[in-house]
Amino acid sequence: MAELAKVIEAGGFWRLAPEWLPHDGYAAPTRDVLLNVDAGLRRWAER
Numbered sequence: 001m002a003e004l005a006k007v008i009e010a011g012g013f014w015r016l017a018p019e020w021l022p023h024d025g026y027a028a029p030t031r032d033v034l035l036n037v038d039a040g041l042r043r044w045a046e047r
Contacts, residue, residue: 001038005029 007013014023029037 001034004037004041005034 008029017023
């Protein structure tokens, strides 16, 4: 989870997003959001 937060904070997410997607105006991810993302990625990886 900490690594994911570092990627998001460093702007790494935007390399994955299309250029047409607005890159500002979003709220900072909360701990709960990051936990949900972490859980979802773990479920996806176990497929």
